[in-house]
Amino acid sequence: xxxxxxxxxxxxxxxxxxxxxxxxxxxxxxxxxxxxxxxxxxxxxxxxxxxxxxxxxxxxxxxxxxxxxxxxxxxxxxxxxxxxxxxxxxxxxxxxxxxxxxxxxxxxxxxxxxxxxxxxxxxxxxxxxxxxxxxxxxxxxxxxxxxxxxxxxxxxxxxxxxxxxxxxxxxxxxxxxxxxxxxxxxxxxxxxxxxxxxxxxxxxxxxxxxxxxxxxxxxxxxxxxxxxxxxxxxxxxxxxxxxxxxxxxxxxxxxxxxxxxxxxxxxxxxxxxxxxxxxxx
Amino acid sequence: xxxxxxxxxxxxxxxxxxxxxxxxxxxxxxxxxxxxxxxxxxxxxxxxxxxxxxxxxxxxxxxxxxxxxxxxxxxxxxxxxxxxxxxxxxxxxxxxxxxxxxxxxxxxxxxxxxxxxxxxxxxxxxxxxxxxxxxxxxxxxxxxxxxxxxxxxxxxxxxxxxxxxxxxxxxxxxxxxxxxxxxxxxxxxxxxxxxxxxxxxxxxxxxxxxxxxxxxxxxxxxxxxxxxxxxxxxxxxxxxxxxxxxxxxx
Amino acid sequence: xxxxxxxxxxxxxxxxxxxxxxxxxxxxxxxxxxxxxxxxxxxxxxxxxxxxxxxxxxxxxxxxxxxxxxxxxxxxxxxxxxxxxxxxxxxxxxxxxxxxxxxxxxxxxxxxxxxxxxxxxxxxxxxxxxxxxxxxxxxxxxxxxxxxxxxxxxxxxxxxxxxxxxxxxxxxxxxxxxxxxxxxxxxxxxxxxxxxxxxxxxxxxxxxxxxxxxxxxxxxxxxxxxxxxxxxxxxxxxxxxxxxxxxxxxxxxxxxxxxxxxxxxxxxxxxxxxxxxxxxxxxxxxx
Ligand SMILES: Nc1ncnc2c1ncn2[C@@H]1O[C@H](COP(=O)(O)OP(=O)(O)O)[C@@H](O)[C@H]1O
Ligand SMILES: [Mg+2]
Numbered sequence: 070x071x072x073x074x075x076x077x078x079x080x081x082x083x084x085x086x087x088x089x090x091x092x093x094x095x096x097x098x099x100x101x102x103x104x105x106x107x108x109x110x111x112x113x114x115x116x117x118x119x120x121x122x123x124x125x126x127x128x129x130x131x132x133x134x135x136x137x138x139x140x141x142x143x144x145x146x147x148x149x150x151x152x153x154x155x156x157x158x159x160x161x162x163x164x165x166x167x168x169x170x171x172x173x174x175x176x177x178x179x180x181x182x183x184x185x186x187x188x189x190x191x192x193x194x195x196x197x198x199x200x201x202x203x204x205x206x207x208x209x210x211x212x213x214x215x216x217x218x219x220x221x222x223x224x225x226x227x228x229x230x231x232x233x234x235x236x237x238x239x240x241x242x243x244x245x246x247x248x249x250x251x252x253x254x255x256x257x258x259x260x261x262x263x264x265x266x267x268x269x270x271x272x273x274x275x276x277x278x279x280x281x282x283x284x285x286x287x288x289x290x291x292x293x294x295x296x297x298x299x300x301x302x303x304x305x306x307x308x309x310x311x312x313x314x315x316x317x318x319x320x321x322x323x324x325x326x327x328x329x330x331x332x333x334x335x336x337x338x339x340x341x342x343x344x345x346x347x348x349x350x
Numbered sequence: 351x352x353x354x355x356x357x358x359x360x361x362x363x364x365x366x367x368x369x370x371x372x373x374x375x376x377x378x379x380x381x382x383x384x385x386x387x388x389x390x391x392x393x394x395x396x397x398x399x400x401x402x403x404x405x406x407x408x409x410x411x412x413x414x415x416x417x418x419x420x421x422x423x424x425x426x427x428x429x430x431x432x433x434x435x436x437x438x439x440x441x442x443x444x445x446x447x448x449x450x451x452x453x454x455x456x457x458x459x460x461x462x463x464x465x466x467x468x469x470x471x472x473x474x475x476x477x478x479x480x481x482x483x484x485x486x487x488x489x490x491x492x493x494x495x496x497x498x499x500x501x502x503x504x505x506x507x508x509x510x511x512x513x514x515x516x517x518x519x520x521x522x523x524x525x526x527x528x529x530x531x532x533x534x535x536x537x538x539x540x541x542x543x544x545x546x547x548x549x550x551x552x553x554x555x556x557x558x559x560x561x562x563x564x565x566x567x568x569x570x571x572x573x574x575x576x577x578x579x580x581x582x583x584x585x586x587x588x589x590x591x592x593x594x595x596x597x598x599x600x
Numbered sequence: 601x602x603x604x605x606x607x608x609x610x611x612x613x614x615x616x617x618x619x620x621x622x623x624x625x626x627x628x629x630x631x632x633x634x635x636x637x638x639x640x641x642x643x644x645x646x647x648x649x650x651x652x653x654x655x656x657x658x659x660x661x662x663x664x665x666x667x668x669x670x671x672x673x674x675x676x677x678x679x680x681x682x683x684x685x686x687x688x689x690x691x692x693x694x695x696x697x698x699x700x701x702x703x704x705x706x707x708x709x710x711x712x713x714x715x716x717x718x719x720x721x722x723x724x725x726x727x728x729x730x731x732x733x734x735x736x737x738x739x740x741x742x743x744x745x746x747x748x749x750x751x752x753x754x755x756x757x758x759x760x761x762x763x764x765x766x767x768x769x770x771x772x773x774x775x776x777x778x779x780x781x782x783x784x785x786x787x788x789x790x791x792x793x794x795x796x797x798x799x800x801x802x803x804x805x806x807x808x809x810x811x812x813x814x815x816x817x818x819x820x821x822x823x824x825x826x827x828x829x830x831x832x833x834x835x836x837x838x839x840x841x842x843x844x845x846x847x848x849x850x851x852x853x854x855x856x857x858x859x860x861x862x863x864x865x866x867x868x869x870x871x872x873x874x875x876x877x878x879x880x881x882x883x884x885x886x887x
Contacts, residue, residue: 149876150880153690161873164823164868165869168862168865172862217472223442233425236461236515237456241463319710329693329696330681
């Protein structure tokens with residue numbers, strides 16, 4: 070039973086993490102290759118505070134706040150660059166994050182932070198908390214999507230120059246996406262820290278950033294349900310592959326390639342194709 | 351003296367070594383339709399972009415209704431009342447024509463994501479958009495995606511979208527280019543019907559017969575310099591204009 | 601003395617970066633794609649270098665074989681990964697490329713083991729005194745010679761041959777180039793071949809400098825090479841070469857002077873972000 074709970078909690082955290090990137094990349098069209106840095110900022114903030122005796126659920130707030138604050142700073146910096154320049158700048162952010170953490174004694178340096186307190190509400194409690202967080206964040210992003218903010222995002226993600234000519238204050242909307250997205254990642258990080266109870270710089274690197282981007286893209290950029298499905302599936306994938314543990318990354322890499330090569334619109338595109346096909350029949 | 355709708359004072363722009371605009375000045379009143387002609391590369395599009403705040407000029411200033419807008423960003427100028435229909439159509443291809451126009455008529459919501467977050471209703475803007483689409487003759491195509499329509503229709507969408515911004519000054523960059531003769535005629539009539547109290551229009555065009563037909567005043571630019579300004583018939587007759595623009599020796 | 605020493609280390613590192621970055625820049629210039637899988641080609645070069653040297657005893661043969669093999673594999677990466685995705689958003693190709701890169705790291709591990717391979721008797725280890733008090737191994741000197749030689753060779757080709765001129769025209773505007781009779785496909789294959797072969801050469805040299813080639817050898821240099829081509833202005837070959845050299849030198853000084861704040865690998869990105877904030881289009885605009 071514990072095993073299933075752990076797997077489910079991991080899935081919930083991955084879904085939250087992917088939904089948060091979906092706001093930045095999916096809704097607003099800003100590619101980020103460094104989103105794991107914000108997972109890390111949330112995880113470290115929450116871990117340090119809860120080790121200092123702050124109740125776990127309370128640490129979620131500063132974890133989100135810290136991630137969003139740094140997200141805002143990165144967002145402001147990102148306003149100056151576009152497209153591939155933006156992609157590589159955000160990639161730089163994740164390398165800077167791990168590079169700085171590695172050299173900080175206070176943050177445990179290379180070794181990381183161990184002995185993060187177990188949640189006093191138990192494993193099931195943590196699963197429930199994670200699910201609640203996912204649900205709350207999900208509802209919030211659905212709300213965004215359907216509001217005028219989402220409407221404006223649609224235009225920005227397609228062509229920001231045109232969006233500007235329609236009277237949209239593009240920088241403000243982008244920063245909003247960065248804040249909401251990085252805060253979500255911070256929350257996922259806080260949950261993650263208490264799920265694994267040991268964190269180090271290697272848990273929040275470039276590969277993790279790519280994995281979450283893959284979840285968003287495999288889900289179909291911008292599609293909330295596709296992203297949830299793909300995040301749940303891709304995060305559970307390593308569990309299915311226990312048997313072939315040695316080939317886990319090989320399969321994962323080929324899967325990424327295959328998904329892009331053969332279904333570049335992601336799960337969302339596949340679902341649409343299937344429903345269209347049904348409609349025709 | 352009444353305030354002018356638009357005043358351009360001594361604007362100069364350089365791209366690297368190339369002088370795209372040299373000390374250009376002119377002005378236009380309210381309720382006007384001004385034709386703007388000049389050979390390719392004359393700096394017409396560049397001047398429109400200066401007015402929109404998409405290019406910062408080397409020197410010179412732009413006034414809207416007597417207010418200096420030179421320091422404002424594009425988005426602020428748009429909300430102050432300038433709108434541009436671009437030479438190269440830029441529809442948002444992921445949304446219907448109706449939503450293209452409805453989004454542009456979102457007004458102050460578009461300035462703040464928090465304010466926009468509070469609003470989910472789009473019906474009012476869609477109504478406005480539907481009317482504008484009817485006005486430009488796209489009423490039957492409101493639900494279509496831009497990719498389903500030919501260029502001539504997208505040109506009209508460009509105009510409808512700019513009108514949705516509810517501008518005081520509408521800039522149209524070659525709205526007739528690429529249209530068939532009857533289409534161009536229709537579009538020119540549409541544009542000629544736009545000016546009213548509270549709206550002036552500047553139309554860049556190469557289609558001289560249509561310009562002569564609908565524009566009472568004309569501004570000519572060549573090689574980044576203002577060449578002539580005044581009543582269309584007079585301007586067209588000026589030897590300098592004929593030489594520079596029509597390639598005819600006077 | 602330390603100053604000169606750091607400069608020399610920087611130049612050597614910069615030469616390696618330049619060899620890797622050339623292929624990335626060429627691919628970006630032609631396809632507007634960030635070719636992450638390029639890193640796997642670099643690693644492949646290292647493996648071929650070690651295997652052929654150990655098998656035949658000739659390092660020169662190994663270097664040439666590596667360049668040839670990696671060049672050909674690079675061309676096939678265009679066919680397999682990118683060609684089918686050209687009319688998709690570049691993000692799709694980027695992720696596909698990352699997928700291939702991850703998978704190939706695993707393939708190296710499965711075929712050659714997790715702990716890597718070494719030279720049985722590493723060649724070119726004789727120390728030569730290049731300046732009073734400063735000696736470098738022949739291998740280090742060869743890195744710089746190789747980079748200068750190969751890169752100026754390409755520079756010469758680009759300026760003086762029909763292919764080179766056609767390639768530059770294609771970078772500036774593929775449509776115009778194609779309509780004036782340039783065979784864009786051949787240019788692409790040629791660029792993939794040259795860029796990959798150079799990365800292969802860099803892989804051989806790095807494997808020799810470390811006397812080790814391991815599955816993950818490509819990761820960090822390739823991320824940095826991405827930073828380099830962005831720094832250089834994306835698609836600008838000259839910009840990428842300048843940025844390679846600049847980064848090599850900055851890293852070598854940075855490790856000494858800010859090493860307690862940032863690890864070596866993030867210095868590159870700190871530098872990148874600083875430059876982009878001042879010049880969002882990179883050091884040089886493409887051309
Ligand atoms: N962004 C730019 N960078 C460099 N040169 C430009 C740019 N935009 C326009 N130009 C040049 O400025 C001149 C004027 O261009 P433009 O305003 O587009 O002319 P027009 O619209 O009258 O045909 C042309 O020579 C053009 O090549
Ligand atoms: Mg023009």
